[in-house]
Amino acid sequence: MPQKNKTPTDIQIVIALVVLTCIFIMVPALSNTPIRTILGLPMVLFLPGYSLIAALFPARDDLDGIERLALSFGLSIAVVPLIGLVLNYTPWGIRLLPILISLSAFTLMMCVVAVYRRNFLPEGDEFSVPFYSAYVSIKEEILKKPDSRLDRILTILLVISILASIVTLAYVVVTPKEGEKFTEFYILGPGGMADDYPSELRLGQNGTVIIGVVNHEYADSEYSIDLILDDSSQLMDRELSQITLSHNETWEKEVTFTPGSAGDNMKLEFLLYKDNDMTKPYRELHLWIDVMEI
Template sequence: MSLKKNIPADLKVVMVLVLLTDLFVLIPYLSESPLRTALGLPMVLFLPGYALIAALFPARDDLDGIERIALSFGLSIAVVPLIGLGLNYTPWGIRLLPILISLSSFTIIMALVAVHRRKDLADCAFVVPFEEIYDSIRAEVTSKPESRLDRILSIILILSILASVVTLAYVVVTPKQGEKFTEFYILGPDGMADGYNTELKAGENVDVIVGIVNHEYSVVNYSLELWLDNDSMEMPESLRHISIAHNRTWEKPISFVPAVTGTDMKLQYLLYREDNMTEPYRDLHLWINVTEAQDDN
């Protein structure tokens, strides 16, 4: 018997949802779809915990359905931050692709463990009775009620449930426009929020990764400038015109060689918007010390 036939229906659904979420995040055209949000929410809030519960409690009598659902939400909320914390101490950092790969791998691995453990339990394994649920609903809908009033009430109940589901889906995939803002940050050469090389010899580089995240609900053109102790530094033309779509991230490593020596010099990274090039929209700075290079001779 193939592995596909050995996988319980609920775990098949988990794996399919994980793969669909990956596709809707990674494929450019699909990533613009509202379905990305609809798939992303269970990927973060439910599926990791459900797969973990399935692996830990494979037997039918371990937990009842309500307990499994409640614990799935609770463990997902616990597991996802722990995965993010672990990624923070890796070279990849807390970014979309590493988080997606980690969550997907964790969920699928736990689901496969659950498949193996349920297989050993045979008839005592937990299963979600999808067919029984479907037959029960179908019987309620198709069977002739005792009176016309019962039929009308059944139709109203079904329509109410459908309306609630459609309304919930609409609210999830079309969230209200929130506060408009731009994230602006600098990271060290290793992609972490530390490790900045601020103690330099003359001629050495200040290497940082500059990041901009647009949450302005429209395409915004930015411009980046560097200032050292109130003196503007020459910047490449590509950093003068940075166009970023809504909810997109721009990151680029930038090296700067101070032309002067000194202590406690303020190196500023200034971000301007196209509608106001006179005052910085966001600003960050480092305090650097540059000393004369010693002659080994």
């Protein structure tokens, strides 16, 4: 019979980290904090592999700690791209929410399997991370009175070095080096894909596209968008085209336009202006459309 009294502390921590990561990514008030990055790194680089190793090797003697740690990183690096590859062939695609749901579901499923398999092992044979004994050992080592003043000084320097290393690592993670500053500007068809653009319209018929802007300028930026047909006809309401985006923020909007004149191979321009500088477009795209008389 399975034993009911085991407490897989490491699995509980993995589950808690998955839940916290989901909260800090999905809740708008928390999604822009550095904690999101701190939680997101192990979510991608460690937790999927660790949960898989826990499910495959539930016994203490299956692998030692160093092997589990190394394989956790290695399998995470292998599993995450495979999940992304599968998502690429689904209607959801490789986007933040599908990736988050897929990684969370995989990790939690492996945790359930790990707990199930550990419960069938004899008492004491299941793998567990000795958090408490490690804490007691470290505490006794720190609080133990050194044999000499030199030992006391070295112990203090060691603790300070460890804390400094942790702080430095956290700083590097949450404040990455500023890269190239740019703005993404794109147009999609009505179905949200880079195809099926309106290329043939009748005079007075509406055409629909999706316009997207992504700010990678490392600062808040103001944008304006114009739609111009053959350098003469402005098609987009100026009031609807004023956008303010923070760094890494995305704006997408379905825009409907109605050509006011007929013609072949008419150039429909999408002009993006930045920071109220209307003298020259910051980015520009165009489509060629045919507008036929009714």
